Amino acid sequence: MKLSHAYIAMRGIIKREIWRFLKQGERFVAALVRPLVWLFIFAAGFRSTLGIAIIPPYETYILYEVYICAGLIGMIQLFNGMQSSLSMVYDREMGSMKTLLISPLPRWFLLLSKLLAGTLVSILQVYVFLVVAWFYDIQAPWFGYLTILPALILVGLMLGGLGMLLSTFVKQLENFSGVMNFVIFPMFFMSTALYPLWKIKESSEWLYLFASYNPFSQGVELIRFAMYGQFNLYAFCYTVVCLIIFMGFAIMGYQPSKGMRVKN
Amino acid sequence: MNSNIVTIPALELEQLSYAYGEKVALKQLSFSVQQGECCLLLGPNGAGKSTLFSLITNLFNSRQGQILIDGVDIKKDPCQALAHLGVVFQQSTLDLGLTVLENLQYHAALHGIAGRRAATRIQQELERQQMHQRRHEKVRQLNGGHRRRLEIARALLHNPTLLLLDEPTVGLDLPSRDNLVKYVHSLSKEHNIAVLWATHLIDEIYPSDQLVILSKGEVKARGTTADICSEYQCDDISTAFQRLTVGAENEA
Numbered sequence: 450m451k452l453s454h455a456y457i458a459m460r461g462i463i464k465r466e467i468w469r470f471l472k473q474g475e476r477f478v479a480a481l482v483r484p485l486v487w488l489f490i491f492a493a494g495f496r497s498t499l500g501i502a503i504i505p506p507y508e509t510y511i512l513y514e515v516y517i518c519a520g521l522i523g524m525i526q527l528f529n530g531m532q533s534s535l536s537m538v539y540d541r542e543m544g545s546m547k548t549l550l551i552s553p554l555p556r557w558f559l560l561l562s563k564l565l566a567g568t569l570v571s572i573l574q575v576y577v578f579l580v581v582a583w584f585y586d587i588q589a590p591w592f593g594y595l596t597i598l599p600a601l602i603l604v605g606l607m608l609g610g611l612g613m614l615l616s617t618f619v620k621q622l623e624n625f626s627g628v629m630n631f632v633i634f635p636m637f638f639m640s641t642a643l644y645p646l647w648k649i650k651e652s653s654e655w656l657y658l659f660a661s662y663n664p665f666s667q668g669v670e671l672i673r674f675a676m677y678g679q680f681n682l683y684a685f686c687y688t689v690v691c692l693i694i695f696m697g698f699a700i701m702g703y704q705p706s707k708g709m710r711v712k713n
Numbered sequence: 714m715n716s717n718i719v720t721i722p723a724l725e726l727e728q729l730s731y732a733y734g735e736k737v738a739l740k741q742l743s744f745s746v747q748q749g750e751c752c753l754l755l756g757p758n759g760a761g762k763s764t765l766f767s768l769i770t771n772l773f774n775s776r777q778g779q780i781l782i783d784g785v786d787i788k789k790d791p792c793q794a795l796a797h798l799g800v801v802f803q804q805s806t807l808d809l810g811l812t813v814l815e816n817l818q819y820h821a822a823l824h825g826i827a828g829r830r831a832a833t834r835i836q837q838e839l840e841r842q843q844m845h846q847r848r849h850e851k852v853r854q855l856n857g858g859h860r861r862r863l864e865i866a867r868a869l870l871h872n873p874t875l876l877l878l879d880e881p882t883v884g885l886d887l888p889s890r891d892n893l894v895k896y897v898h899s900l901s902k903e904h905n906i907a908v909l910w911a912t913h914l915i916d917e918i919y920p921s922d923q924l925v926i927l928s929k930g931e932v933k934a935r936g937t938t939a940d941i942c943s944e945y946q947c948d949d950i951s952t953a954f955q956r957l958t959v960g961a962e963n964e965a
Contacts, residue, residue, distance in 0.1 A: 451825065453825065454824075454825030455825075457822050457825050457826070457827045458822050458823050458824075458825060460822060460827075461818065461819050461821070461822020461823055461827075462819075462822070462823075464818075464819070464822070465808070465811070465815070465819045468811060468815055469808070469810060469811070472810050472811070473810070544802055544804040544805065544806040545806045545807070545808060547770070547772060547800075547802060547806055548806045548820065548823070549823065550771075550772060551770045551771065551772065551795055551798070551800060552795065552823035552824065553791075553792040553793070553794075553795040553796035553823075553824065553825075554792060554823070555792065705771050705772060705773055705774040
């Protein structure tokens with residue numbers, strides 16, 4: 450693989466993903482409205498009922514909106530990862546996945562580029578969300594907006610990898626609602642996105658166990674710490690391991706020996 | 714010119730087999746397509762044409778047999794082999810929401826072509842298809858004939874030596890179909906591009922074309938229309954085709 454070819458191809462794949470995202474105005478609005486509804490309505494409603502004690506990385510008592518912010522960033526990336534997965538199933542049904550896979554580059558590289566492209570689209574959404582949140586008085590320290598970036602890349606890749614893995618199992622677009630019910634919702638609700646682990650433990654031990662081992666929780670924690678310029682080593686390692694597992698199986702699922710089932 | 718120079722076939726299949734579980738789709742297929750040759754792959758539905766295309770494009774791989782594209786074994790060096798290949802699938806694979814230009818730029822990038830070189834190649838291919846004026850239009854706005862022309866322009870963008878066409882005329886009106894058939898034949902003659910064209914439409918055949926009749930995953934006949942007709946003592950290729958593939962579609 451020539452490096453210049455790989456670079457041009459990766460840039461092309463990223464450009465296409467961004468073109469597609471920007472041209473789908475409704476997708477951009479939906480991606481932004483979803484977390485904002487949670488922030489403006491759900492979090493505001495829960496503010497008085499849920500008190501958050503001082504827990505790292507926060508140094509003072511915080512409002513619930515501040516706590517939930519990292520979770521909502523995770524939510525944007527989770528939905529984007531699943532959206533990419535959905536678009537891969539769609540591309541496979543429509544045939545445009547073939548265009549990618551018959552390119553003269555290693556398949557793992559093509560899939561990784563596609564994953565990176567989806568991640569960058571999610572990061573674009575996250576920063577727009579952070580701008581709106583900033584005006585709503587949810588403000589991280591200025592350096593947090595920089596230190597969050599590597600965390601967003603890693604978590605985006607991990608969740609995108611999960612989406613890609615799921616797309617190898619979902620053969621038809623119509624089956625995708627199952628992914629919503631059995632993957633996205635449990636992952637989001639059984640995580641630290643909405644409530645801290647100690648709160649979950651108070652109410653249910655098994656829920657606590659699920660939440661602690663949920664890769665999405667670790668992704669959210671990595672983002673939460675990074676937003677305040679701190680590094681959560683455990684969450685980082687957990688996310689990296691999950692990324693390798695998801696991506697590895699996804700690449701295996703797209704190998705030619707598995708055949709690419711396409712309805713003609 | 715040295716007449717002893719051996720030209721490498723653009724495509725060479727040797728003892729190629731493939732099965733979906735227990736169901737055999739291709740049985741020890743062997744044939745080649747020479748540089749500049751237009752080869753039509755004729756077969757009823759279920760003959761194995763699409764499976765063969767999936768194998769040549771490395772979407773599937775086979776444990777049995779060998780595929781050489783321009784002398785490169787697709788199993789040993791898939792990237793090098795695929796670089797020589799241009800493909801138009803039966804089902805359109807264009808991005809409907811993107812413009813003509815964006816679709817071509819994306820394809821060029823996948824083949825490592827960018828900047829001025831990409832712009833020049835895109836312009837050349839669009840002009841060849843008389844579509845340069847429409848480069849800023851979304852693909853969704855194009856009719857079926859223009860979409861097909863765009864797909865051919867895209868498949869030729871990286872100067873492949875072998876062009877694969879999987880029933881590209883399906884769904885086209887008669888004038889668009891005629892133009893496409895003429896254009897593809899001119900590609901092989903004037904630009905020395907080898908073409909492997911899967912079809913089941915007899916009227917797309919030119920007398921000079923090489924034919925491969927495929928049925929139940931096997932090559933039943935190989936040669937020009939005249940060769941096959943004389944071998945099977947038929948008046949026309951349509952009769953020969955029917956005789957060679959009788960009952961195949963019902964069994965597939």
